[in-house]
Amino acid sequence: xxxxxxxxxxxxxxxxxxxxxxxxxxxxxxxxxxxxxxxxxxxxxxxxxxxxxxxxxxxxxxxxxxxxxxxxxxxxxxxxxxxxxxxxxxxxxxxxxxxxxxxxxxxxxxxxxxxxxxxxxxxxxxxxxxxxxxxxxxxxxxxxxxxxxxxxxxxxxxxxxxxxxxxxxxxxxxxxxxxxxxxxxxxxxxxxxxxxxxxxxxxxxxxxxxxxxxxxxxxxxxxxxxxxxxxxxxxxxxxxxxxxxxxxxxxxxxxxxxxxxxxxxxxxxxxxxxxxxxxxxxxxxxxxxxxxxxxxxxxxxxxxxxxxxxxxxxxxxxxxxxxxxxxxxxxxxxxxxxxxxxxxxxxxxxxxxxxxxxxxxx
Amino acid sequence: xxxxxxxxxxxxxxxxxxxxxxxxxxxxxxxxxxxxxxxxxxxxxxxxxxxxxxxxxxxxxxxxxxxxxxxxxxxxxxxxxxxxxxxxxxxxxxxxxxxxxxxxxxxxxxxxxxxxxxxxxxxxxxxxxxxxxxxxxxxxxxxxxxxxxxxxxxxxxxxxxxxxxxxxxxxxxxxxxxxxxxxxxxxxxxxxxxxxxxxxxxxxxxxxxxxxxxxxxxxxxxxxxxxxxxxxxxxxxxxxxxxxxxxxxxxxxxxxxxxxxxxxxxxxxxxxxxxxxxxxxxxxxxxxxxxxxxxxxxxxxxxxxxxxxxxxxxxxxxxxxxxxxxxxxxxxxxxxxxxxxxxxxxxxxxxxxxxxxxxxxx
Numbered sequence: 001x002x003x004x005x006x007x008x009x010x011x012x013x014x015x016x017x018x019x020x021x022x023x024x025x026x027x028x029x030x031x032x033x034x035x036x037x038x039x040x041x042x043x044x045x046x047x048x049x050x051x052x053x054x055x056x057x058x059x060x061x062x063x064x065x066x067x068x069x070x071x072x073x074x075x076x077x078x079x080x081x082x083x084x085x086x087x088x089x090x091x092x093x094x095x096x097x098x099x100x101x102x103x104x105x106x107x108x109x110x111x112x113x114x115x116x117x118x119x120x121x122x123x124x125x126x127x128x129x130x131x132x133x134x135x136x137x138x139x140x141x142x143x144x145x146x147x148x149x150x151x152x153x154x155x156x157x158x159x160x161x162x163x164x165x166x167x168x169x170x171x172x173x174x175x176x177x178x179x180x181x182x183x184x185x186x187x188x189x190x191x192x193x194x195x196x197x198x199x200x201x202x203x204x205x206x207x208x209x210x211x212x213x214x215x216x217x218x219x220x221x222x223x224x225x226x227x228x229x230x231x232x233x234x235x236x237x238x239x240x241x242x243x244x245x246x247x248x249x250x251x252x253x254x255x256x257x258x259x260x261x262x263x264x265x266x267x268x269x270x271x272x273x274x275x276x277x278x279x280x281x282x283x284x285x286x287x288x289x290x291x292x293x294x295x296x297x298x299x300x301x302x303x304x305x306x307x308x309x310x311x312x313x314x315x316x317x318x319x320x321x322x323x324x325x326x327x328x329x330x331x332x333x334x335x336x337x338x339x340x341x342x343x344x345x346x347x348x349x350x351x352x353x354x355x356x357x358x359x360x361x362x
Numbered sequence: 363x364x365x366x367x368x369x370x371x372x373x374x375x376x377x378x379x380x381x382x383x384x385x386x387x388x389x390x391x392x393x394x395x396x397x398x399x400x401x402x403x404x405x406x407x408x409x410x411x412x413x414x415x416x417x418x419x420x421x422x423x424x425x426x427x428x429x430x431x432x433x434x435x436x437x438x439x440x441x442x443x444x445x446x447x448x449x450x451x452x453x454x455x456x457x458x459x460x461x462x463x464x465x466x467x468x469x470x471x472x473x474x475x476x477x478x479x480x481x482x483x484x485x486x487x488x489x490x491x492x493x494x495x496x497x498x499x500x501x502x503x504x505x506x507x508x509x510x511x512x513x514x515x516x517x518x519x520x521x522x523x524x525x526x527x528x529x530x531x532x533x534x535x536x537x538x539x540x541x542x543x544x545x546x547x548x549x550x551x552x553x554x555x556x557x558x559x560x561x562x563x564x565x566x567x568x569x570x571x572x573x574x575x576x577x578x579x580x581x582x583x584x585x586x587x588x589x590x591x592x593x594x595x596x597x598x599x600x601x602x603x604x605x606x607x608x609x610x611x612x613x614x615x616x617x618x619x620x621x622x623x624x625x626x627x628x629x630x631x632x633x634x635x636x637x638x639x640x641x642x643x644x645x646x647x648x649x650x651x652x653x654x655x656x657x658x659x660x661x662x663x664x665x666x667x668x669x670x671x672x673x674x675x676x677x678x679x680x681x682x683x684x685x686x687x688x689x690x691x692x693x694x695x696x697x698x699x700x701x702x703x704x705x706x707x708x709x710x711x712x713x714x715x716x717x718x719x720x721x722x723x724x
Contacts, residue, residue, distance in 0.1 A: 076434055080504055111473070114500060114511045138476060142442055149476045150512055 009156040010131060012214045014207055016121060016160045017051020020094070023119060023156055024054040027092060030117070032058040033085055035078065035105035036096040037065040043166040044096060044123050058094060059085040063104060070104050070139040072148075078108045092117050092155075098124035103146070106137030110152035120157040125164060125175020126261075129182070129216045131157040159217065161209035172199050173297055174261030179212060180289075181239050181268055182219040187335045188285070190215050195292050236337040238319055239329045240268030246313035247300055253309075258300065265297045269358065273351040274343055275330040285334060290358040299359035307349055314348070371518040372493060374576045376569055378483060378522045379413020382456070385481060385518055386416040389454060392479070394420035395447055397440065397467035398458040399427040405528040406458060406485050420456060421447040425466060432466050432501040434510075440470045454479050454517075460486035465508070468499030472514035482519040487526060487537020488623075491544070491578045493519040521579065523571035534561050535659060536623025541574060542651075543601050543630055544581040550647070550696045552577050557654045598699040600681055601691045602630030608675035609662055615671075620662065627659045631720065635713040636705055637692040647696060652720040661721035669711055676710070 013019050024032065032054055036045055041062045048055045061081045063069040082093075095105030095118060102120045109118035122128040138149020164172060176199040183191040194212060198204055220237070227234035244260075244267025251258045269290050275281035302310075314326045325342035332338065343351075356362075375381050386394065394416055398407055403424045410417045423443045425431040444455075457467030457480060464482045471480035484490040500511020526534060538561040545553040556574060560566055582599070589596035606622075606629025613620045631652050637643035664672075676688045687704035694700065705713075718724075 072434070072438055076503075079510055083504055083506065083509065111510050111512055113509065114498065114513055136476065138473075141438075142445055144445065147445065147475065148441055148473050150473055151476055 010217065011156055011158045012160075012210060012217075013158065014160045014162045014210055015051075016158055016162065017048060017055065019158045020048075020052045020119070020121070021054050023158070024092065027117065027155065028090075029054070030090050030092045031085075031087060032092045032094055033061055033082060033087060034058045034094045034096055035061045035063065035101060035108065037069060037101055038062050039065050040097045040101070040123055044163050047163065047166075048096065048121070055094065055096075059087075061085075063101065067100055067140070069100050070146075072139065072141060075104060075108055075139050078104070079112055082108065082112050087112065087116065089113050089116055092119065094118070095120045095154075096123060098122065098127040099130065102127060102131075103136070103138055103149070106152055106154065107139055107149050110137055110150050115152070117155050118152075120154045122157065122159060123163045124167065125172055125213070126178060127175075128159045128161065128213050129175060129178060129220060131159055131217065159210075159213060161206050161213055164206040164209060165204070169200055169204075170259055170262075172204065173265075174259045177240075177261035177265040177268070177297070179216040180293075181237075181264060182216045184239060184268065184272075184289075184331060184334055185223070185236055185337055186215070186219045190219070191285070191289075191334055195288060198296075200296050232339070235319070235339040236329050238339070239331070239337065240264045240271045242314055242317055242319065242326065242328050243267040243270040243310070245317060246310045247302075249313045250306065250309050251300070262297050262300070265293045266300050266355070266359075269293050270351055270355050271328060271330060273354045273358070274328055274341075274347065275332070277347060277351060278341060278343060279330055279332045279338065281331050282333060287358070294359055299361055302352065302356055302359075302361060304349075304353075304356075307352055310352070311345055311348065372579065373518055373520045374522075374572060374579075375520065376522045376524045376572055377413070378520055378524065379410060379417065381520045382410075382414045382481070382483070383416050385520070386454065389479065389517065390452075391416070392452050392454045393447075393449060394454045394456055395423055395444060395449060396420045396456045396458055397423045397425065397463060397470065399431060399460075399463055400424050401427050402459045402463070402485055406525050409525065409528075410458065410483070417456065417458075421449075423447075425463065427462075429462055429502070431462050432508075434501065434503060437466060437470055437501050440466065441474055444470065444474050449474065449478065451475050451478055454481065456481050456483060457516075458483045458485060460484065460489040461492065464489060464493075465498070465500055465511070468514055468516065469501055469511050472499055472512045477514065479517050480514075482516045484519065484521060485525045486529065487534055487575070488540060489537075490521045490523065490575050491537060491540060491582060493521055493579065521572075521575060523568050523575055526568040526571060527566070531562055531566075532621055532624075534566065535627075536621045539602075539623035539627040539630070539659070541578040542655075543599075543626060544578045546601060546630065546634075546651075546693060546696055547585070547598055547699055548577070548581045548697055552581070553647070553651075553696055557650060560658075562658055594701070597681070597701040598691050600701075601693070601699065602626045602633045604676055604679055604681065604688065604690050605629040605632040605672070607679060608672045609664075611675045612668065612671050613662070624659050624662070627655045628662050628717070628721075631655050632713055632717050633690060633692060635716045635720070636690055636703075636709065637694070639709060639713060640703060640705060641692055641694045641700065643693050643695060649720070656721055661723055664714065664718055664721075664723060666711075666715075666718075669714060672714070673707055673710065 011019050093109040095102045135151040135153050138146040141147035183194045244263040248263040272286045320327050328341045329339050330341045373381050455471040457464045497513040497515050500508040503509035545556045606625040610625040634648045682689050690703045691701050692703045
């Protein structure tokens with residue numbers, strides 16, 4: 001187990017029950033409630049119940065699965081259940097789930113009786129990696145995401161990888177794409193470790209993923225802490241997202257939506273190609289990365305007929321500086337990012353040609 | 363104008379418009395919205411509009427008058443209007459009103475887009491005095507007061523007394539009773555100044571009330587800052603409330619409700635009588651105080667037939683220590699409080715006899 005202290009305490013361990021009980025003990029074993037969506041309550045909670053007397057004794061509050069849970073109706077239901085369960089200012093809320101549950105449950109805790117303590121236990125890959133990026137809670141309102149919320153830090157976040165084998169391959173890969181992106185921003189060592197790991201069944205071994213999660217979380221934490229207001233350096237996290245978002249939008253417009261993480265993985269391949277063309281990014285690493293993506297994520301079936309539509313989406317990207325040019329975050333090498341790299345449309349089309357080549361597309 | 367800095371910046375001035383414009387200027391003249399209830403919007407806002415370009419240019423969001431405004435439906439309506447008005451993270455909310463509006467508007471500001479800046483302009487006497495006691499925001503939920511909320515500090519609170527002449531005598535006196543209580547906890551000088559002031563029309567001069575408000579606010583601030591968790595010394599603020607609450611409850615049970623402040627004023631008279639009997643509180647001050655209360659608040663028509671019911675309410679008071687005795691905050695002199703003074707029922711009945719005598723009741 002390793003503990004990183006920052007705004008929030010991150011506990012990396014696969015002995016989740018032990019960590020939770022020890023934390024509850026240090027807080028005086030308060031009355032507790034678990035907030036989980038219906039799926040997590042069915043597939044993950046029984047595992048946690050076996051390992052933790054705190055969780056086993058807690059009141060269960062289930063919310064609907066998916067982004068719809070972040071509604072005023074659902075938070076009202078949670079508040080009401082907290083009240084009916086007799087929760088007081090000294091109680092503890094345990095948010096067990098992905099980003100939706102930690103956003104919703106964090107907001108419920110931060111506002112119930114003007115704020116009670118809470119602990120987050122992410123169960124999704126992205127939830128685990130993003131947990132370092134602490135303090136944001138909230139719900140959607142009137143069609144706008146996270147319109148209503150507060151900044152509030154959990155007592156601790158217990159980050160594990162043991163629950164990942166309750167996830168589908170698509171869910172695992174969606175998170176893994178962001179981890180690959182973090183590794184590209186970090187170092188060859190981190191990248192090599194990720195490329196040597198298989199996130200796909202039957203080879204997938206969830207327990208062995210914890211150190212990779214920790215490293216990835218650390219990259220994100222470093223980037224965010226250097227630029228808390230999102231004014232500059234944090235833009236490196238857009239790596240792979242310019243083309244990724246364009247693929248996502250185009251696929252959606254054709255009623256064949258792709259998971260965000262998959263689009264990011266393909267976007268990263270394209271970003272590395274552009275990095276090679278513009279900044280001399282090493283070609284051997286580009287090839288190795290592209291092979292890994294092809295093996296695990298497959299290829300998005302891009303043809304040259306798609307180029308105009310993709311470029312149109314890229315032109316509209318809100319990350320552009322408004323000078324009509326398309327901007328990218330690119331790399332001179334692994335761990336060496338440059339933001340706001342404007343590329344010509346000819347260059348982008350050349351990169352898409354190479355993408356099709358590397359992805360073995362016709 | 364005087365400024366006291368603590369958790370929140372308190373600006374005492376009757377040049378409210380000037381103070382608001384200067385504050386808005388220091389914040390970069392952000393887009394602003396005023397939140398006010400329908401009454402304040404009708405009677406107070408026009409005065410502020412004349413004095414402040416910030417207020418005149420602001421979007422108006424009205425809420426229903428009274429405690430009912432602190433509901434999930436009403437806060438949703440406020441959030442929606444903030445959104446429709448195009449308010450952003452850098453906008454400013456101006457809460458103009460009593461405690462209901464500062465509670466509701468503060469919570470709206472603290473949660474809209476995870477928190478935007480707000481300024482409070484109390485328009486009620488109690489709101490002005492209590493503003494020092496900063497940071498609490500919230501709404502009622504499922505029948506429980508302030509069940510949902512957060513701690514959030516306004517950029518500043520602009521405290522004036524010019525708007526008090528939009529209030530009824532009952533509203534003014536309700537707040538003034540708490541100011542009298544604070545003076546009893548402070549010093550003979552503060553008390554003398556309050557007893558020399560007339561809070562009743564036609565003598566009432568709202569502008570002259572500002573220094574009294576500032577002194578009263580300072581007493582509360584001192585008491586609260588010495589005991590932020592309400593574990594001990596803050597109990598002195600219960601002065602007059604044991605008998606006051608009993609009178610309030612009994613009056614309510616007879617369908618002839620009295621304003622809380624009036625009950626506190628009569629409760630303070632009784633507390634001073636008990637203080638005289640138990641701790642030798644000076645009889646001349648007791649008489650002077652009782653005369654002032656009788657002149658301005660009148661007397662609650664107590665008879666000895668009411669004693670058993672009043673004592674029963676006092677026995678149930680949540681401030682008792684659970685040993686069957688009735689506890690009071692009493693004074694050895696002005697500014698010298700003792701908490702948890704247990705008094706026998708015979709002694710309390712004797713005090714009620716004297717109350718009837720001092721209040722010229724049969």
